[in-house]
Amino acid sequence: MPAYLFRRILEAALILLGVSLVTYILLFLLPADPVRQIAGRSATAETVESIRRQLGLDLPFYEQYWRYLTSLLQGDLGRSYIQRSEVAELIAARLPASLLLMVAAICAELAMGLTMGIVSAVRRNSSTDQSLMVLSFVGVSAPQFVVGILLLYVFAYQLGWFPISGYGTFGHLVLPAMTLGFMGAGWYSRMMRSSMLNVLGQDFIRTARAKGLGKARILLRHTVPNALLPIIAMIGIDIGIFMSGIVVVESVFGWPGIGQLAWQAIQRVDIPIIMGVTLVAACAIVIGNLLADIVALFVDPRIKLK
């Protein structure tokens, strides 16, 4: 196990290095000149060059990247071009909100997805099953900004059950978490349904029935726990998927997380922030995948380490 972990962490470090290099190249190739943006339209050519020198943007690519990398290793993500604040500080201030939203979204998607999957499997081929599966299909396919605005319009604006936008109370959390979790719920309901059907067809379920166990007991004690195994392993991967989802969902609901920070930075071509958020997101994805693999290892003894 320690050897496995060590190997995975090494892999993770290499992946992050790769991500940082690719992102840095892409942002370097961007036609926008950040210096002109900082200097403003009334700046003289000398001012522009002076700022370029101060920021080290006159250096060749490899030197700029090396500088970035060395300060990154010291925990310095640089300063935002537009806000002029420390990128690390900007991200740290917003990370808790994003984490909260992601945890809530995992709860939401599991609650919605598992319920739908179990009901569908139990009522297989009924009209309930079919309508739930259509709903799950919608969940998987609908763009999140559409779902978000729809939920916001109906439940916050028309019905007034939840605040329209913002942060702070449990009420604020419900709609963004539902929106973010809706897609995963779609996946999970389908997976749970097939996993349930798979388990329900197994011999031990027949044995349980033969023993005369009640329906509810068979379902809750024997079927669901076994059907859950492949799903638990997926949760870690969700963290990665959520990293792209939060950019949209946080913007729609005014949720003060790093997704919104990224979106604003992209619009203003604030390169240090884009870099910083990308790296944090890459970290989250790598960690999520690692967690997923480790969890899978524990819940399913059939998986063996080489």
Next chain:
Amino acid sequence: MKKWLLTGVASAAIFAAAGAGASDIKQGGSMIVTYKDDVSTLDPAIGYDWQNWSMIKSLFDGLMDYKPGTTELVPDLAESFEISDDGLVYTFTLRQGVKFHNGREMTAKDVKYSLDRVANPKTQSPGAGFFGSIKGFDEASSGSAEGLSGVEAVDDNTIRVTLARPDATFLHVMALNFASVVPEESVAEHGADFGTNPVGTGAYKMTDWTRGQHVIFERNADYYQAGLPKLDKITFEVGQEPIVALLRLERGEVDIAGDGIPPAKFLETMKDPKFKDQIVEGKQLHTGYVTMNVKMKPFDDVRVRKAVAMAINKDRIVRIINGRAVTANQPLPPLMPGYDSDYSGQPYDVAGAKTLMADAGMADGFTTELYVANTDPQPRIAQAIQQDLAGIGIKVELRSLAQSNVIAAGGEEDQAPMIWSGGMAWIADFPDPSNFYGPILGCGGAVQGGWNWSWYCNAELDERAKKADAMTDPSQADARIEEWKAIFTAIQEEAPWVPIFNEQRFTIRSDRLDGPDGIFVDPVHIPVHYDHVFDKGVQ
């Protein structure tokens, strides 16, 4: 020596005139303003966007400001000032007893420090270029001198600014946010983070900034203008999409939607009777235009340029943007002093345009390119222009690119034959016609990386412009504006631009608030002059 003196009584009268019976209005109450983006910075040396511009104006003061809701200059931290006969030396007498939010009294040394700070290359201020006429600017901005030699604190209450050349716009420059007075000790304490820990002398002081959520301003009880600001507290909620802000405003949760009415909801909102009294419409110092590169054939021929100008149906373009603008016929917007209301430019006349094309030997038309920013509604506007020009035989290919690419193409001498300026158009930094000339129509802007995308450079007009800006004597102010008016008419007769429209501004506010209409669409304190907004509930 000419002297402009505004005594306390006179300036009080100006501020009283600003709002009908402003002095009767009680202080108190609060409001919530929303914005989509987090506030970038509140450092007056750095902040240069639509969102922080008037926030900074509420936190800080400079030597000069404008009468609320207008483009008329009035002294602010300066109590009075004198201009020497040659127009080179400005001596400001400061108001006494003005205190920073940290309690210390503001002195001439702070003014000197603040101006030096902007010129210092280490500050990386986007406003440094505005100080170009101050003596010693080149040395200070290149870092070879410590501070501006032309700015001296004569004593605690007197600051003297010597210019390297006469500059009639200098008082406007002193009203820019970049010339705001900041206390050295606070800048030293917070360094590069002064922008999130602002300390000024303004009507409001910032008391909280929670990233991604809100910024809170509270009333500065020691503010030097008695009776201002009206509100006790302003909460700026950020991260709110304009469409969401509008829904919340409708429900009474928000008082001002800072980003305005989103285009998709514009017609619906404007027609909605319940918003009738809550929307204020105003002008802004903006012109949207099509540039024609006079260095590229066939736009080197004035007849071709005029034909293009006459072939474009500007009314239709205004309809495309739901009437959020008025059609333009000259570079200057109507709000700008020097706008010529008698001038008609090149009116829409397709037959006349065809004749001009024939005169220029272009009866069969030609093929050219129109560069345009790729964000809505700009491509749709460009398509309308494309159709109009097809009517006189000009085949236009659209180059729809990211904004920065269009700006870069415009800054090259031989790249973009035509550019639609939408999304990047010039909006004046201060209400003086000079600001609409140099960078965008003068020879100085016709350089690589410059903003004069038509590459129009008329040495004779440049000379006249220079002379106009040397008319610093207040008694010449009207003559100077007349001269600028003539310069801009002369330019439009050569049609390097097709001025298309001047955008209007629309501010939507809740019915809890009130104040003179002008402050909700203030031409300088953009978007809203927060200091004068009051709460009806406490009256």
